[in-house]
Amino acid sequence: MEKLLLFITFFSSYFTALSFGKNQIEALSHLYEAKLRSNSTIDKSHFIASHNFLGTEVNPQNEMKERDRIEKLPGQPPVRFKQYGGYVTVNQKAGRAFYYYFAEAQHSKESLPLLLWLNGGPGCSSLAYGAMQELGPFRVKSDGKTLFKNKYAWNYAANLLFLESPAGVGFSYSNTTSDYEKSGDRITANDNYIFLLNWLERFPEYKNRDFYISGESYAGHYVPQLAHTILYNNKKVNKNVINLKGIIIGNAVINDETDRRGMYDYFASHALISDGTWNKIQKYCNFTADSSEDSDECTDATTEAKRNVNSIDIYNIYAPLCSNTSLTDKPKKASIENMDPCSEYYVYAYMNRPDVQEALHANVTKLDHDWEPCSDVIKDWGDSPSTILPLLREFMANRLRVWIFSGDTDGRVPVTSTKYSINKMKLEETTMWRPWFLSGEVGGYTQVYKGNITFATIRGAGHQVPSYQPARALSLIKHFLGGTDLNSSRQ
Numbered sequence: 136m137e138k139l140l141l142f143i144t145f146f147s148s149y150f151t152a153l154s155f156g157k158n159q160i161e162a163l164s165h166l167y168e169a170k171l172r173s174n175s176t177i178d179k180s181h182f183i184a185s186h187n188f189l190g191t192e193v194n195p196q197n198e199m200k201e202r203d204r205i206e207k208l209p210g211q212p213p214v215r216f217k218q219y220g221g222y223v224t225v226n227q228k229a230g231r232a233f234y235y236y237f238a239e240a241q242h243s244k245e246s247l248p249l250l251l252w253l254n255g256g257p258g259c260s261s262l263a264y265g266a267m268q269e270l271g272p273f274r275v276k277s278d279g280k281t282l283f284k285n286k287y288a289w290n291y292a293a294n295l296l297f298l299e300s301p302a303g304v305g306f307s308y309s310n311t312t313s314d315y316e317k318s319g320d321r322i323t324a325n326d327n328y329i330f331l332l333n334w335l336e337r338f339p340e341y342k343n344r345d346f347y348i349s350g351e352s353y354a355g356h357y358v359p360q361l362a363h364t365i366l367y368n369n370k371k372v373n374k375n376v377i378n379l380k381g382i383i384i385g386n387a388v389i390n391d392e393t394d395r396r397g398m399y400d401y402f403a404s405h406a407l408i409s410d411g412t413w414n415k416i417q418k419y420c421n422f423t424a425d426s427s428e429d430s431d432e433c434t435d436a437t438t439e440a441k442r443n444v445n446s447i448d449i450y451n452i453y454a455p456l457c458s459n460t461s462l463t464d465k466p467k468k469a470s471i472e473n474m475d476p477c478s479e480y481y482v483y484a485y486m487n488r489p490d491v492q493e494a495l496h497a498n499v500t501k502l503d504h505d506w507e508p509c510s511d512v513i514k515d516w517g518d519s520p521s522t523i524l525p526l527l528r529e530f531m532a533n534r535l536r537v538w539i540f541s542g543d544t545d546g547r548v549p550v551t552s553t554k555y556s557i558n559k560m561k562l563e564e565t566t567m568w569r570p571w572f573l574s575g576e577v578g579g580y581t582q583v584y585k586g587n588i589t590f591a592t593i594r595g596a597g598h599q600v601p602s603y604q605p606a607r608a609l610s611l612i613k614h615f616l617g618g619t620d621l622n623s624s625r626q
């Protein structure tokens with residue numbers, strides 16, 4: 136692996152062509168930059184489900200479930216739940232297959248819901264972040280080969296499915312490598328949908344189970360687009376082919392204009408940039424959706440802002456940086472409560488071990504590139520709507536439960552962005568803005584809106600909320616899945 140570029144600029148304006156970096160910090164910025172160029176060819180129109188897939192790509196999955204059973208991951212402590220991992224073909228003709236990792240619930244797996252988690256990027260792996268650094272049952276120690284338990288794993292609340300998508304991300308691949316040049320929101324949603332239909336054939340006991348989709352960051356696109364595709368196809372055959380009940384997205388990219396404005400507002404209100412810079416940004420930048428390239432005055436002001444924030448982890452503004460990326464012979468003392476800022480390097484080492492790949496049933500076709508937290512083979516992104524707010528409105532009309540959460544120390548897709556986006560929807564409030572509690576402390580703030588939309592902040596959490604506030608994140612998902620409001624009483 137080339138060294139992860141964690142310390143360098145998160146905007147990395149010196150990349151001329153759109154090329155995805157190796158971590159979440161870069162992937163999203165590359166897309167934004169490409170979208171904002173005046174000569175951008177990225178399709179920013181509204182997302183609509185493309186066609187009816189039923190019957191076309193659903194294949195028999197007999198005995199594949201047992202074949203996917205993971206006896207034990209290398210270096211894993213003993214656990215009582217079952218794990219599975221393997222490939223699901225999403226397009227036979229192209230030879231396109233998605234890798235999934237599934238951790239059954241720690242208890243009551245027959246009754247708890249099925250929860251899918253997606254990371255964003257675009258191009259970042261749900262195994263790299265969600266499963267191995269955030270809400271999965273294990274975390275990797277600093278030796279890069281042993282695992283320790285996450286006592287706040289979300290499979291205490293659900294049967295938990297992680298998916299690497301689209302093709303080119305992590306272990307997911309296409310034998311038609313030109314597919315990597317056709318990546319974008321639409322193909323991702325289509326393939327994710329076909330994945331789900333086939334996965335449910337392989338795990339038929341989950342077919343009628345309550346189903347929820349969760350994710351963070353650019354999954355603010357993926358999650359609603361997949362939900363929309365499910366609703367569209369359910370309606371087409373007038374049957375709950377997939378029993379979708381709700382979605383939950385965190386620090387999510389949902390509306391370009393407010394996402395951008397809210398980011399600079401956060402920089403200013405957290406004293407990361409000067410008032411002078413902020414005034415210039417407000418005066419010269421026009422964040423209106425689909426506006427053409429920024430003026431020179433605006434670019435100068437935003438460049439000033441970038442210079443000021445480049446030396447911190449903008450995804451968690453108070454977090455320490457990783458100062459030594461080497462693995463250690465003996466694992467350092469590991470803690471779920473205190474996220475090690477070098478975790479990404481441990482996970483990279485672990486996932487690239489041949490014994491780990493064998494145990495996971497991954498990389499069976501011996502891919503010609505290594506496993507990366509964010510894809511290196513996806514070079515272009517063809518379509519990315521400037522807003523997904525219309526999809527959220529559609530879900531309200533369809534009685535889906537929609538939760539939007541925000542770790543309040545993330546500066547990249549911060550709480551201000553999310554609040555501006557929600558304000559744009561002009562929702563009717565059904566409760567007051569109020570603190571919510573966990574173990575006698577304020578876990579964050581919440582407000583419920585008419586039509587089953589809940590907004591919740593998580594106090595002291597960065598972009599990867601379950602990494603930094605694992606107990607609060609678990610409380611959040613339990614209330615979401617349980618259909619209850621966050622706890623309003625301190626005791």
Ligand SMILES: *[C@@H]1O[C@H](CO)[C@@H](O)[C@H](O)[C@H]1NC(C)=O
Nearest residue numbers: 150151152172173174175176
């Ligand atoms: C757009 O312009 C930039 C320079 O501003 C150039 O590097 C890039 O190749 C152009 N992209 C397209 C799609 O023409």
Ligand SMILES: *[C@@H]1O[C@H](CO)[C@@H](O)[C@H](O)[C@H]1NC(C)=O
Nearest residue numbers: 224227229230231232310500
């Ligand atoms: C991709 O090609 C390899 C090698 O021919 C083959 O084993 C594999 O099954 C193909 N994958 C898909 C999804 O068809």
Ligand SMILES: *[C@@H]1O[C@H](CO)[C@@H](O)[C@H](O)[C@H]1NC(C)=O
Nearest residue numbers: 420421422423424425426427
């Ligand atoms: C911002 O851009 C939009 C779309 O290009 C335009 O309609 C609007 O007038 C602009 N606003 C300002 C303040 O320049």
Ligand SMILES: *[C@@H]1O[C@H](CO)[C@@H](O)[C@H](O)[C@H]1NC(C)=O
Nearest residue numbers: 458459460461462463464465
């Ligand atoms: C980084 O950590 C490794 C392993 O613990 C150690 O051998 C090395 O000396 C450290 N490097 C620096 C610059 O501290």
Ligand SMILES: *[C@@H]1O[C@H](CO)[C@@H](O)[C@H](O)[C@H]1NC(C)=O
Nearest residue numbers: 305306498501502504505506
């Ligand atoms: C797959 O295996 C090959 C051969 O062992 C290895 O070189 C490559 O890095 C692996 N790729 C991934 C994505 O795991």
Ligand SMILES: *[C@@H]1O[C@H](CO)[C@@H](O)[C@H](O)[C@H]1NC(C)=O
Nearest residue numbers: 380531534535536586587618
């Ligand atoms: C809210 O969602 C629940 C299921 O999660 C549903 O029973 C209820 O009808 C929904 N309410 C509204 C107003 O849509």
Ligand SMILES: *[C@@H]1O[C@H](CO)[C@@H](O)[C@H](O)[C@H]1NC(C)=O
Nearest residue numbers: 574575619622623624625626
């Ligand atoms: C709220 O918190 C209290 C104190 O921890 C707990 O006893 C109660 O069960 C919680 N209520 C809900 C709905 O989670």
